Amino acid sequence: MLLRKINNQYLRICKSPQLRPFHSARVMNAPSSVNDLTKEPVRKEFVDMLSDFDQLMDKMIPVIREYYLDCGRPKTVKMNEFALPDQILKEIGEIKESGQSIDQCVDTLKTSLKYSLKTMHPFFMDKLYAGSEPIGQVAELVTAILNTHVHVYHVAPVFSVMEVECVKIFGKEFGFKEEHIDGTLNPGGSMSNMMALLAARQEHFPHVRNEGWKAEDKPVAFTSVQSHYSVARGAMVAGMGINNLVNVPCDRMTGVMIPEKLEEALKAEIEKGNKPFFVNTLAGSTVMGGFDDQNAISAICKKYGVWHHIDACWGGYLVFSNKLKTTLFAGAEKADSISINPHKGLSVPTQCSLLLTNNKKDALRKSNHSGAEYLFHETEYSKYDIGDKTLSCGRRGDGLKLWMCMQRNGLEGFRAKADDAMEKSVYITNQIKKQPEKFTMVNEPQATNICFWYIPKAFRNGAEYTDSQ
C-alpha cells in the first residue's frame, strides 16, 4: 500500500489537481470510454488534464485554421499588426495570483497570433528564415507532450536514435564518409559555431580545459570578414579574445574569402609567434550569400595543420541540390566540421541546428564531456548518450521534428526546396536586370542572396551616383 500511496502523492505533486476548478462540467461528464469498467480507472488528474487539452484544441484549431487561411491571402491580410510594447502589455493583461480560465488563455494565444509576425506570410522577407510546415509543427506538439530531455538514451530512446540518424544523413549529403561522421543538434547556429571553435581548441590546446589559457599559448583563429558575429562571440566566450580572431579579407564583388589572403594571414601570425588553430569559412554568408572556396582553403588548412570549419548555418540547405552540391560545396567533404540550420531554408520549426564533425573521432565528447557519473554510464547503447558531447545537460528533443520533416518531404523534397530557391534567385535577378533604370545589381549572386540597389529618381538619367549616396 505504501508504494501506491507514494505514487498517488507524487502525481499530485506534479499536477496540483486542486488548482483546476475551472472545468468541472467537463470533468463530471467525462465520456464513458474514459473510464471503461474493464480497465483501471483513469486517475482524476488525467481526466482533468485531458479536459484542458480537449478544450484548448477545440478552441484553438479553428483559430489556427483561420491563421493559415489569412497567410494564404497575402494581398488583403497584413503580414503583421505592429504594436508597441504598451499596447501588447495591455492586451495580454497581467499574471494574477489566481489562475485564469481556458477562455482567457485562448484570448492570450489569439493576441499572440494577432501581433506576432506571420513568418509564413509570402511577403515575410525580413530575416534568413520563414514559416514552418505542419508536420514540423505537430512534431513540436508531440515533443512537448513527451517532454523528455535528450541527455541519455534511456530517457529519450527515440529522440536519441533520430538525432544520430539525422547527423549521418546530413554528414553524407556534405560528402563525409559514414564512419567518419559525428555531431549533435544544438540550440542554434551560434552555439554550433562556438562548439566547433571549442572542439578545435581542445585538439590544439588540450590543457586549456583544466588549466586555462597560458601566456605561451598565443592562440589565433581566422574567419572571413563577412562571417556571422557568432564566431567573434565564440572567441570572446572561449577566453581567447576577439582581437585574436583575424578577419580574412574577401573579394569585394563576391564577398568570398580570398585564399591567398588567408595564407598570408596565417604566415604573418606564425611569424609573430602566434599559434593558428581554427579557420572559419562560409557556405552562405549572412549578407552577400558568398560561398568560400573550400578546396583551396582546405589545402591551406591542412598545410598549416589548423581545424577547418564551415559555417553553413544559412546556405547549408542548398547542399540538397545535386547541382549546387558539386559547385557551391566542392571541397566541403574535406572540412573538419560543418554547422547547418535546418530551421533555415528547410522550413523545420526553430530551433534546429546541427554541428557535424568529420574524421574527428570523439572530438565533441573530448571537448565537452563532464564525467557526471550520475548521468553517464558505459552501456551497449552509450554512444546514444548525446548530452555528454554537448554544452547542455538537459536538451530539447529537436530530432523528432527534423526527422518528421525529412520523412514527409523525403530527400527529394529537400532537394526541390534547394533547387527551387536557386531557380527563383535566378528569376528575380533577371527581373532586376531587365530594369536597369530602376535597379542595379551589387554583384552576380552565387546563390540566393540577391544584393541590389534601388536607384532613386534623382539619380536616374545619367546622373552620377556612388555606393555611399
Place this chain on the structure above:
Amino acid sequence: MLLRKINNQYLRICKSPQLRPFHSARVMNAPSSVNDLTKEPVRKEFVDMLSDFDQLMDKMIPVIREYYLDCGRPKTVKMNEFALPDQILKEIGEIKESGQSIDQCVDTLKTSLKYSLKTMHPFFMDKLYAGSEPIGQVAELVTAILNTHVHVYHVAPVFSVMEVECVKIFGKEFGFKEEHIDGTLNPGGSMSNMMALLAARQEHFPHVRNEGWKAEDKPVAFTSVQSHYSVARGAMVAGMGINNLVNVPCDRMTGVMIPEKLEEALKAEIEKGNKPFFVNTLAGSTVMGGFDDQNAISAICKKYGVWHHIDACWGGYLVFSNKLKTTLFAGAEKADSISINPHKGLSVPTQCSLLLTNNKKDALRKSNHSGAEYLFHETEYSKYDIGDKTLSCGRRGDGLKLWMCMQRNGLEGFRAKADDAMEKSVYITNQIKKQPEKFTMVNEPQATNICFWYIPKAFRNGAEYTDSQ
C-alpha cells in the same frame, strides 16, 4: 506586376508545393469557406498546408488523447516500452528519397509515443523533471506555427514582451527590486549558469572579451562541491580552466556549503596571488537537494568583492511557496544573479530556463553584445531586443509557454505546486522513517530530495553495514 510575381515565386521557394502529391483528394475538395468568393482566394500552397494540418490533427488528436488516458492508468500501463536502438530504427524505417504520406508520418509519431518514456506517468521519477501541462503543450504548438526568432522586438513583439515580464515576475519572487531586475530566457540551465560566470568575468576582467586571458589575471571561481557539472563546464568553456574552480566543502549531512570554508578558500587563493571573481552557490543541489545559506555567503562575497550567483535551476521553483521563500531562500535577494528552470517543478515544457540578474545594470548586454548592426538598432523599444544580451542570435520563443503556464495556473497555482511538493516530501520521509528495518535516511531533507538507503535483507537484524556496501 513584378512585385506580385516576385512574391508568388518567393512563396514557392519556401513551400515547394509541387512536392505535395499525397493529398489531392482533400485539396480538390477544399471546403467552400476556404475560398469565399468575396475574399481574396487562398493560395493553393496554403490550402495544401491546411490539408496537411487538418489530416495530422484528425489523426493525432485521438492518439494523444489515448496517451493521456494511458498515463492516467499507471498500474496497468507501463511507463516505458524499452527498446534497443536497432528495434527503434527498424520501426521508424528510413528517410527515403521520396516523401512519405501523412499516414506513414503518423505511424512514426505513434512509434515515438510508444517507445519514449512517459514523463507524465505517475511512476516517472528518473530525473529532475516530469510531464508538462496541456496549456504549455498547446503554447508550444502556437510557438512552432509562429516560428519566429526572439532576437529583436520587431520580429517577435509578443514573445519579447512576455519574456521581459516573466523575468520581472521571477525576479520579484526572489525579492529583487523591480528596477534592478534584468535577465533572459536561455536554452537550458547549463547555459544560464555559464552566462552568469561570463557576466562576472566581464565585470572583473573586462579585457578578456577582446584580448583574452592574460598571465597576470589568475582568475579563480568558487563553487559548492555539490554543484552541477555545468559550472565546471562553464569554467572550461570560458578558458579559465576547471582547475581554477575551487570546490568548497559542504556539510557531510546536509550537502550545504560551509560558509567558513568558503572564506578560508577565498583567503587562501588571495594569498596565492589569485583573483577571486565568482561564487556559485546552490538552491537545490542535484543529489542532496541542499540549499546554501545565502545570507552568510552574500556577506562573504560582498566582503571580498566577488559575484554571487545562485544556481537555483532545480530548487528555484520552491520560491513560490511563501513559507519556503523566507526559509530556504533567505538572503537570495542579495545575490547578483540566479538561474532557475521553470521546466523543472513547474511543469512548463522543456526547454525553459531563466537567468536573472540583480542590480547589475546591463551586465548581460555588456557581456554578450555583438554590435551586429544588421540586427540591433536604437529604437524606443530596443530594450526589448533581447538577442544582444544572450549567446544566441536566433532564439526560440520560450516566453509564450512560460507566460501561458503562469496565466493558467496563476501565481497561486505555482505556490500550490511548491507547497504540495514540500508536503509530499515530508509525507514520504515520514513513511520511510516508520520502517527503520527496511530503510535508513541519509539525512533530514531540507526540501524535496529524499536520500535514503534500502537495507538489503542480509544486513537487517543487527548485522553491521556501512555506506560502502
